Amino acid sequence: MASKRTDKVNELIRTHLATIIAREIEFPKGVVVAVTRVVSSGDLKKATVSIRVYPDSHAYAVLHILKKHFSHIQHLLDQHLKMYAVPRLRCMIEKESKEESAKEELEIEKLFEQIQKE
Numbered sequence: 001m002a003s004k005r006t007d008k009v010n011e012l013i014r015t016h017l018a019t020i021i022a023r024e025i026e027f028p029k030g031v032v033v034a035v036t037r038v039v040s041s042g043d044l045k046k047a048t049v050s051i052r053v054y055p056d057s058h059a060y061a062v063l064h065i066l067k068k069h070f071s072h073i074q075h076l077l078d079q080h081l082k083m084y085a086v087p088r089l090r091c092m093i094e095k096e097s098k099e100e101s102a103k104e105e106l107e108i109e110k111l112f113e114q115i116q117k118e
Contacts, residue, residue: 003042010038013047013087016080017073024076025069031058032108036094040087047087050094054108059093066091 018035027033032054040047051066053059066073070091078086 006040006042006044009044009083009087010040010047012081013040013049013077013089014038016077017049017089020073020076020080021066024073025065027062027065028058030112031055031062033062044083044085044087047089049089049091051091052094055105056095063091063093 014035014037017038021033021035025033034052034054036050036052038047038049051062053062070089074086074089077089
């Protein structure tokens with residue numbers, strides 16, 4: 001079971017990482033990337049970051065882009081967090097069931113259509 005401190009660090013990393021990725025990394029048009037969760041080791045030396053990609057068909061391209069820029073992302077995260085040692089990150093794609101994926105993709109497509117109309 002994770003401690004309160006680890007939970008707080010995980011949420012802090014997730015929040016800052018989502019901001020860094022949104023501002024610093026350019027993805028293909030129409031692709032949405034979300035940092036869904038962070039799970040740190042008990043000693044806070046390592047952390048696994050779960051990423052969800054919409055549409056799902058771009059997941060591996062997004063993973064490749066993230067890995068290409070990961071040292072820069074880690075550096076920016078190190079600067080943002082006021083910690084003795086920021087955990088070293090590892091990124092993974094979070095998969096969902098085909099039914100959930102289809103439903104969420106339809107919702108996202110509707111949102112894109114609404115944005116384009118405005």
